[in-house]
Amino acid sequence: MTVISYREAMRQALREALSRDQRVFLMGEDVGKYGGTYAVSKGLLEEFGPERIRDTPLSELGFVGAGIGAALGGTRPIVEVMTVNFSLLALDQIVNSAALMRHMSGGQFSVPLVIRMATGAGRQIAAQHSHSLEGWYAHVPGIKVLAPATIEDARGMLWPALADPDPVIIFEHAQLYNLEGECPDAVRVDIASAAVRRAGTQVSLITYGGSLPKAMDAAAQLAAQGVEAEVIDLRVLRPLDTDAIVASVRKTRRAVVVDEGWRTGSLAAEVMARIMEDAFYDLDAPVARVCTEEVPIPYAKHMEEAALPQAGKIVAAAREICGKNLTG
Amino acid sequence: MTNGEIRNIVLAVLKGIAPEIEEGELLPDRPLRDQVDLDSMDWLNFLVALHERLAVDIPEADYRKLTTLDTLIDYLVQKHV
Amino acid sequence: MIEFKLPSLGADMDKGKLLEWRVKPGDRVKRGDIVAVVDTSKVAVDVEIWNDGTVHELIAEPGVTIEVGTVIATLLEPGETSEAAEAARRTRPAPAAVPVQAEPAVIAAATAPAPVGERRRVSPVARRRAVEMGVDAEAVAGTGPHGSVTSEDVERAAAAAKAAPPAAAADRQGQMRRAIAAAMSRSKREIPHYYLSERIALQNATLWLQAENARRPVTERVLMAALFLKAIALACEKYPDMNGLCRDGTFAPAASVHVGVAISLRQGGLIAPAIHDVQQKSLTQLMQDLTDLVKRARAGSLRSSEMSDPTITVTNLGDQGVESVFGVIYPPQAALVGFGRVAEQACVVDGGLRIIPAVMASLAADHRVSDGHRGALFLAEIHRLLQQPETL
């Protein structure tokens, strides 16, 4: 057990994958000489050489498509698209090639590709650099979508993702890179199930990725007010672990879904729909959600904070659906 | 649908309207409405429920064929096929 | 004296580790010179200084991690002496407080509008638990959002009920009996009843009903009871003194005809909830209302308004096989119409003896409000209406 950063955990995962499997290579903007925009791949160029740590020009559609082709060609590429904001340029390749290939080809071709992207807002980088579009990708059949929110998941998810014969997209929230925590030496995690990060009995806070720390903070504040909140870290955004969601809601009978996406058509909306479908008769109150206000993320700090989900908003939403019958 | 299956449905529907009855005590060959307290509203609800469960339309003219449980079930088996 | 603070070197940088100084006290520096190297969480970066001056004191030690904005060195302004600087330091006013931005107002989650309509807000699990625990969810005080009833509320109510004497369930039965007894005794005490009866031929009605039902699916089949209801309502419009409420001895005719339908409960007891505005409703609508009313009455989930405002009551004991029934008026109403068994009877029609379906209709009315003569006309009107079923 050592204390490392989320960034360091992801770097160790990359190094392990590159060392254990010669087919694995990393491709993306400034992943080599520059060491990665978020410094995740720092030092890898020196260790594995330019053939397997490939800097690309600013051609997202081009090199993501190339990653798909290379996967078809028998390699195990890890493509780093700097942030989800730039992945919009590669959306056509991801949706119309990577996701559809296996089904369209009648099961002949599978695309063992891993795409990593930073995501999310915070730090005043303004509207075009602050999107949180995990929900878009989680809408598409044919790909798996992961959101490591802990040091252990950052360290452990890459290897099973590479082993998966189908495309896997890993979203790394930009505000998590500086997160530090303990990481067990040998990490084995699955990429199929949600996790209970904090057990509770009176309301379920269901969230993922960068919003997990805010949900944990809210749960602590609620506990101080006599409300025992359970925190569910979805971990996998497609396919959603509906059983885990429903099991928690059956226990607590109330749920708040926290999602940095915009409300309309969000991942939160999908989680709420599944709760309504499978746990309707277990609900003591309508499911609430805390999402980003429906506005392009503003630059000014106080406006950005007002737009984004915050622990305070989560606590307020939880209190609202708990009504008066809880102490405190 | 076999005769037995239809019997079960009829009894289930009947219990839905008159929960207090015990199937075991019902005499299949004796007039049903003498053994079970069914007013005209209950009787109509009973037929509507059978219609919904078995997709069988029972015109008023046929009421006289349905006096006992057995005749009712025979009628339904023959109509349902 | 110039305070040189650790600058922010990146969007996601809150602290940095000083690696080395590139200057020493006494060195002259000018704008843009590199004075130190700081390791951000990602990379070592040269740190510039934006002032001309002379390095006075290096405060931060290499190898230490410090917050952005911490003073790491001091400089002398060009031409400033160190003594003057020291003196100035002691009298320097407290640094201006950093303007704390107002805590962003939490945009209040829009509260749902007050519940519309009278259906109580009971959560799904509360409804389920209520059925499981034999609790009437509608009668439980709600502590959930917007006063809604939650499963905790139901569980609390059930526990409270359990704590009550075990006869509680039977008690409900007794309660109803006591309520009926009270109403009936008050009726007999206060209302001078007079009774009339009339045999009504139902040949037209029966034939019309058979033809009508032959054309309708079973789900829209019409019972004779619906014809009776409509006939009463239309007759009430002609004789308003039969349809209204007596309050403190004075009778007020009702604006509309809400007919209380006497429904016997399977486990015993009787209630007479109302079907509203019968005079405006079609036979199909009346049948739907009647079916719904009976189902909810027997399930115990009647709305309070349905219990409290019938303007006249009808009792239809024909199903139980009696030829005629003379009821007791439900106070504060002023009349009650009874129907016996519909059956083949021998009647004189146009001078000849005919066997036709017929029913004995009866009226119990409040003599303070109307006289027998009015009652008779009222019954005759019902008789006349039932001869033209197609107009109902």
Next chain:
Amino acid sequence: MIAPPPSGPVPFPRDFALRLLADMVRIRRLEEKCAKLYGEGKIRGFLHLYIGEEAVATGAVRAFEAEDNVVATYREHGHALLRGVSMGSIMAEMYGKQEGCSRGRGGSMHLFDAQARFFGGNAIVGGGLPLAVGLALADHMSKTRRVTACFFGEGAMAEGAFHEAMNLAALWKLPVLFCCENNLYAMGTALARSESQTDLCAKAAAFNVPTLKVDGMDVVAVHEAATKAHGHVNGGEGPVFIEFQTYRFRAHSMFDAELYRDKSEVEEWKTRGPIHTYSARLKAQGMLIEEQFLEIDRAANEEVEQAVAFAEAGTWEPVEDLLRDVHTPAGAP
């Protein structure tokens, strides 16, 4: 090796020649102040400085007419300033104050000004090129004589948007002036590691578009080329592509350790600094004396201090306005 700095007489009237110098100095002082303010936490998020490339914006924008359109990138402070966006509103925008030219919502990368027909910075590499083609298409269809100039770095030439925009503009002979600011590094990737064809003009010529290659450190050469190209485009002859070869003296943005280039290269390019080489020529030609330069520099610093004061005095947008302007209110223009 880099070519020696330009020499020879400055072929412009004296006051226009000094106007170009003053503009470059204003940009330089503004950008230096931004670097300082970023260190103090007054400016946050991403900040991309233009120090070293001042000649391109100055020489080019001074060749445009007032009603021309300009579409820029996130390295846009110089272009915005010269298109007439006040330094105060630029500084306030970087403070996030609502007196900023984008109400404090855009920050350094998203400066907008409708009056100055400045259609903004764009943080998506190559994102502005298709927009410029569209603006030109609208003018083309309404027979409005106007040039739309778009600025972009050589990194954008690897984006699909560049190829698709160039083709459309050339195909439909649209009045677009493509200004490529080739500063040799796309963020951390040198040109040779980004482009198979490093002769950018050859690449652009493939679209059957006239091209110019210009020393981006020489404001005279920049202005002459931009004037010529502007005439061509404004004459309805279709788009022109200019490659301005320039160099940024500072990091790509505010947390880049510049591992991808060595200090000696930066120092070497500093000898070609656009301001000191130009002022030397003016002095040699007797158009400028040191006192005048110091006066120009003093005026620039004064303008910067006033801009900072304006921004410091600025106010925060009320949180209640968060959702304002997501859509255009009914009846608004």
